[in-house]
Amino acid sequence: MSSVLYDIPGPKAKRRNLIFSAVFVVLFALVAWWAIKLMGDTDQWVWAKWEPFLTADVWTTYLLPALANTLKAAALSMVIALPLGAVLGIARLSDHRWVRAPATFIVELFRAIPVLILMVFANEYFSQYWSLTISSEVRPLYAVVTGLVLYNASVLAEIVRAGILSLPKGQTEAAKAIGLRKGQVMRSVLLPQAVTAMLPAIVSQLVVILKDTALGGVMLNFTELLNSRKTISGFFGNPIPTFIVIALIFVALNFALTSFAAWLEKRLRRAKKSTGAVLGAGTGEEPPAAHLNAGGVRGSFGDGSGGGGT
Amino acid sequence: MFDFLEGYDLLGSFWTTVQLTVFSGIGSLVWGTLLAAMRVSPVPLMRGFGTVYVNVVRNIPLTVIIVFTSLGLADTFHITLGAPDDLKAQGFRLAVLGLIVYHAAFVCEAIRSGINTVPVGQAEAARAIGLNFTQVLTLVVLPQAFRSVVAPLTNVLIALTKNTTIAAAIGVAEAGLLMKEIVETEAQLYATVAIFALGFVILTLPTGLLLGWFGKRVAVKR
Secondary structure (H helix, E strand, O other): OOOOOOOOHHHHHHHHHHHHHHHHHHHHHHHHHHHHHHHHOOOOOOOOHHHHHHHHHHHHHHHHHHHHHHHHHHHHHHHHHHHEEEHHHEEEEEEHHHHHHHHHHHHHHHHOOOHOOOOOOOOHHHHHOOOOOOOOOOHHHHHHHHHHHHHHHHHHHHHHHHHHOOOOHHHHHHOOOOOOOOHHHHHHHHHHHHHHHHHHHHHHHHHHHHHHHHHHHHHHOOOOOOOOHHHHHHHHHOOHHHHHHHHHHHHHHHHHHHHHHHHHHHHHHOOOOOOOOOOOOOOOOOOOHHHHEEEEEEOOOOOOOOOOOO | OOOOHOOOHHHHHHHHHHHHHHHHHHHHHHHHHHHHHHHHHOOOHHHHHHHHHHHOOOOOHHHHHHHHHHHHHHHOOOOOOOOOOOOHHHHHHHHHHHHHOOOOOOOHHHHHHHHOOOOOOOOOOHOOOOOOHHHHHHHHHHHHHHHHHHHHHHHHHHHHHHHHHHHHHHHOOOOHHHHHHHHHHHHHHHHHHHHHHHHHHHHHHHHHHHHHHHHHOOOOOO
16 A cells, blocks of 8 residues: 555565564553453453343333434434524625624634533523423423534534635636626525535534533433433443443444545545535534634635545 | 622633643644554554544544543542542543543544645655655655644644533533533523633634634645
């Protein structure tokens, strides 16, 4: 395998690589052995602690309802945040200062505040002012969704803005040349193309939302997947296996979404009909759109965002 | 107006946030660089390990990792990081460990994407004029890679600053936990939220502006 960093290995390099592999295997085996032994010493390999996860009851009474809550919160947040984000993102591109400035302020402010602070605020807000309409059982869900919407609407606004800016200038120019108005240019030319360009970035953002729901479980006692750990390990006395199973569910779910985003991105890049503008899937923690502020606008987005450059 | 804050260690909590950010920032930079080195190395085993680590860790919620350091590592396995009796120091160290494990995956991806922006032709041309491996790396590839890594690393650092609030989940006395405490006992909800929001804006905005300016300055124009 050849890359920027090294050539195809010759006999000397092959020998060296073999030595590195051997050293790495030994180190890895030592760490793995230590971890396995540690689990053995604290009786984690006892079958009774793992067996519950093979019974249907544990899944139907604890894990699946909790997972459903996680998915519900994530889906609600995405569905509410997306239109809000689109409005904010387009507002940031407005020609009028009085539209642009407040949108910019809102987006920059909510991107700078941790989600946890927003969730705690929403929870307290609902309990102080809405306690009659929102009962304390559903309040965590409302608080989690509100916190996630406030944060992710501003992140999605940046994705929308980057998506529109990633389109070649000729699109706007041609649309204006045939006499379309500003709104028409946005509605019938830019947005339809930008939506395809941002799809991978939006799917990646869904992963971030999904992960952040766990925060609501710990801080606001929202009954999501991570929170089901309490009831399961309290019932069966198996905290470590429960942690591992829950982590595995998260990994499987998010890995599927990440892979889907990467596949979408690759497919869109290959598509001949499009303008070739694709917003990279990014690395999942900060949106690729964040590069817009840091690195300036480039012709095709996602080049440096780790989504695999063209 | 801000009388209600009396008796709360506001500055102390933000100082803990800063400390969490600095320690886990340095830690994840070191571990993330090592991971990136593995992911781009010619040894398939190391590449495989790096890929699996990144794909697993960045798909687990940070909350799960941080809660695990406390309930799993400390309570079950008795790994207390040299502070078995001092619960405050123990929580802090465990939170730093969790933050490092999580953010190293993102640092790794940022660095790898930086290396990937260097066109293969650059290295090929360098080899063609007779530079050896070390020279290719130190004179041609890495200087260009470092420059394009500044912007993505800045984003990871800002995300890390905000994510330190998750340490509240295991009771580390940082800004997020103090805010929860204040809004639950005091009546001034909006003022409290405004203060804590401002605190985080003060922490993240200069970092973003400064490193953003720096990143733009050193970026390679292609």
